[in-house]
Amino acid sequence: MVKGSAEDVRSPLAVKVGKNLKRLRELADLTQADLHVLTSVGLSHISRIERGVGxxxxxxxxxxxxxxxxxxxxxxQDPPAEA
Structure with missing residues (x-):
C-alpha cells in the first residue's frame, strides 16, 4: 500500500482553521510574511496551516x-459561506 503525502491528510478542523486564518489575514491586509514578522510563527507553518495540513x-x-x-x-468558528 502506498501512503499518501501529508498534503492528503486534512482534518475538517484543520481546514476550518486554515480558511479562517487566511480570511482574517487578508482582511487585515497582511501577507503571510507580514504575519510571520508580527507573530514569529514560521512562514512555512503559516502556509501549511492556511492549506489545512498544518x-x-x-x-x-x-x-x-x-x-x-x-x-x-x-x-x-465555522467560516462564512463562500460567495
Missing part, C-alpha cells in the same frame, strides 16, 4: 490571534 499548537494559535487582533475562537 496543526498549530495552542501557543501558535494565541500568537496568530494576537497578530491578527482577533480571538482564538475566531480561528475555530
Amino acid at each position: 496543526n498549530p499548537t495552542l501557543d501558535m494559535m494565541e500568537a496568530l490571534a494576537i497578530g491578527l487582533k482577533c480571538e482564538i475562537r475566531d480561528l475555530l
Whole structure:
C-alpha cells in the first residue's frame, strides 16, 4: 500500500482553521510574511496551516490571534459561506 503525502491528510478542523486564518489575514491586509514578522510563527507553518495540513499548537494559535487582533475562537468558528 502506498501512503499518501501529508498534503492528503486534512482534518475538517484543520481546514476550518486554515480558511479562517487566511480570511482574517487578508482582511487585515497582511501577507503571510507580514504575519510571520508580527507573530514569529514560521512562514512555512503559516502556509501549511492556511492549506489545512498544518496543526498549530495552542501557543501558535494565541500568537496568530494576537497578530491578527482577533480571538482564538475566531480561528475555530465555522467560516462564512463562500460567495
